Amino acid sequence: MHPFLGFGLGLRSSHFEEIITTKPDIDWFEIISENYMVEGGKPWYYLEKIRADYPIVMHGVSMSIGSVEPLNLQYLDKLKQLAHKVEPKWISDHLCFTSVGGINSHDLLPMPYTQEALTHLSARITQVQEYLGREMIFENVSSYLTYKESQMPEWIFLAELSKSTGCKFLMDVNNVYVSARNHDFDPMEYLNAIPHTSIAQIHLAGHQDFGTHVIDTHDEDVPNPVWDLFRQYATSLGPTSTMIERDGNIPPLSSLLNELSYAKSLVGDIWFNEQGNIKHG
Amino acid sequence: MNKVILSMANLANIQQQFMDLLQNKPNDLIKHIAKQGELKASERLSIYQNAYTIRLTGVLEQDHEQLGKYLGDTLFDKMVAGYLKCYPSQNTSLREYGDNLPVFLSKTPPFKQHVILADIAFFERLLLKAFDAKEAETLTSQILESLKETDWPLLVLNLHPSVHLISFETSAVESFQALKNDKTPPSANTNKIRHWLIWRTPDKRTEYRSIDQEEFILLNLIKEKKNFSALCQSLTKAHKPETIAPLLINYINVWLSQGLLIKHT
Numbered sequence: 001m002h003p004f005l006g007f008g009l010g011l012r013s014s015h016f017e018e019i020i021t022t023k024p025d026i027d028w029f030e031i032i033s034e035n036y037m038v039e040g041g042k043p044w045y046y047l048e049k050i051r052a053d054y055p056i057v058m059h060g061v062s063m064s065i066g067s068v069e070p071l072n073l074q075y076l077d078k079l080k081q082l083a084h085k086v087e088p089k090w091i092s093d094h095l096c097f098t099s100v101g102g103i104n105s106h107d108l109l110p111m112p113y114t115q116e117a118l119t120h121l122s123a124r125i126t127q128v129q130e131y132l133g134r135e136m137i138f139e140n141v142s143s144y145l146t147y148k149e150s151q152m153p154e155w156i157f158l159a160e161l162s163k164s165t166g167c168k169f170l171m172d173v174n175n176v177y178v179s180a181r182n183h184d185f186d187p188m189e190y191l192n193a194i195p196h197t198s199i200a201q202i203h204l205a206g207h208q209d210f211g212t213h214v215i216d217t218h219d220e221d222v223p224n225p226v227w228d229l230f231r232q233y234a235t236s237l238g239p240t241s242t243m244i245e246r247d248g249n250i251p252p253l254s255s256l257l258n259e260l261s262y263a264k265s266l267v268g269d270i271w272f273n274e275q276g277n278i279k280h281g
Numbered sequence: 282m283n284k285v286i287l288s289m290a291n292l293a294n295i296q297q298q299f300m301d302l303l304q305n306k307p308n309d310l311i312k313h314i315a316k317q318g319e320l321k322a323s324e325r326l327s328i329y330q331n332a333y334t335i336r337l338t339g340v341l342e343q344d345h346e347q348l349g350k351y352l353g354d355t356l357f358d359k360m361v362a363g364y365l366k367c368y369p370s371q372n373t374s375l376r377e378y379g380d381n382l383p384v385f386l387s388k389t390p391p392f393k394q395h396v397i398l399a400d401i402a403f404f405e406r407l408l409l410k411a412f413d414a415k416e417a418e419t420l421t422s423q424i425l426e427s428l429k430e431t432d433w434p435l436l437v438l439n440l441h442p443s444v445h446l447i448s449f450e451t452s453a454v455e456s457f458q459a460l461k462n463d464k465t466p467p468s469a470n471t472n473k474i475r476h477w478l479i480w481r482t483p484d485k486r487t488e489y490r491s492i493d494q495e496e497f498i499l500l501n502l503i504k505e506k507k508n509f510s511a512l513c514q515s516l517t518k519a520h521k522p523e524t525i526a527p528l529l530i531n532y533i534n535v536w537l538s539q540g541l542l543i544k545h546t
């Protein structure tokens with residue numbers, strides 16, 4: 001259902017020029033939808049060129065799917081228009097709430113894992129998918145707190161959501177690691193609880209480790225514990241479109257390409273046969 | 282309906298409390314946070330509060346780099362704190378977050394005593410607007426050359442969507458320019474109105490230049506969709522009749538070369 005696009009990168013403006021001139025060996029790019037919700041200018045100029053050579057997926061941060069306020073139809077219209085122009089392979093956002101009462105937090109705030117939230121999210125996901133006329137993919141967010149109200153672990157919540165809506169997930173392996181450290185759970189228990197057939201995409205990223213807790217900053221290289229988790233997950237998951245997501249402290253493109261090669265090498269023997277073709281079964 | 286509202290009670294309450302926490306309003310979100318490990322509930326909440334402040338501050342710092350230098354760290358932080366409180370983000374995009382900053386600066390003490398602050402902020406916002414403006418096909422001299430002589434009087438020119446015309450009584454732009462080059466800004470008040478043109482060049486760079494009263498009036502007439510003879514009319518007081526058309530053609534050639542004019546929309 002979601003094709004294996006290979007190994008991609010988050011498209012960042014500091015790499016625009018290098019990408020169109022050197023056409024690096026990257027299988028696909030993910031764009032932040034909100035960055036292109038403008039009428040024109042540089043981002044559009046480069047995106048037009050880049051999308052001629054690379055498959056694109058769209059990744060949003062402002063849908064606020066978990067919010068109790070009415071769906072932001074103005075935002076959904078913009079998203080629809082954008083998708084019409086970009087023709088992405090798929091569109092993703094986050095399983096969280098970002099706005100309340102028309103005020104935007106610009107942060108991915110965690111949901112309580114309750115039956116109430118599950119019912120609410122299921123209805124909203126269906127509503128959004130109907131409005132957009134296409135399937136959405138939702139990413140797990142990292143979190144720093146647990147609500148007393150929560151009735152189930154996050155991974156059961158996600159598995160239930162997948163059951164009730166059939167929605168697919170973008171699994172951010174770093175976010176799982178960050179939350180596992182902050183809430184003291186086994187990240188593999190989390191990853192294995194969510195049906196592998198529902199995973200459409202993988203994010204790999206870095207974080208800041210403060211000892212007592214870990215903050216998901218996405219501004220560092222992917223650290224070893226996340227690589228280890230990715231490799232372990234890949235063993236049972238099977239070939240899934242994977243990318244490095246770097247949001248801050250953006251390094252030269254060559255450094256991200258090195259990380260991407262490393263990702264490839266980690267799962268090479270698991271996902272591909274000797275001819276370099278995808279293993280099946 | 283009642284049932285729906287009732288069933289949303291917990292979720293809605295948590296979300297409202299969370300937003301209040303981020304905005305430093307009274308809230309009791311901490312009562313909803315489970316005790317876990319070494320990190321206290323209050324510390325867990327601070328992570329979100331800090332992230333909120335840091336993110337929005339970062340947007341204002343990035344969008345208003347020269348204003349930041351003009352104010353210095355202490356005043357800039359004071360401005361940010363006040364702005365965050367008065368203007369929480371109403372947009373899904375952070376690009377618009379600072380749109381109300383010029384208004385905030387012109388209404389809030391101690392900033393409002395210094396008109397130049399709102400002017401610099403406004404100038405920086407116009408640069409951002411020009412950067413994101415709609416694309417449009419630029420007009421070429423070939424198209425104009427192909428016009429019949431009788432077409433000219435009624436000709437209406439069109440400005441590129443990125444074009445902004447602005448006048449300041451302060452040295453906002455000169456100060457912006459100085460700070461950008463790490464030089465000391467000139468005195469804030471000029472006692473003289475200065476006009477500026479801001480636009481995005483065909484190679485997508487944001488540009489600005491000082492324009493005199495005459496060019497300012499001409500460009501404003503074009504913006505108001507006035508035709509070529511109205512533009513000529515505006516020049517009759519200062520110029521001899523036979524020099525007006527050539528003068529205007531001169532202006533038009535400059536505007537064409539700078540990508541300020543577009544094909545009819």
Ligand SMILES: [Fe+2]
Nearest residue numbers: 139172203245
């Ligand atoms: Fe992510």
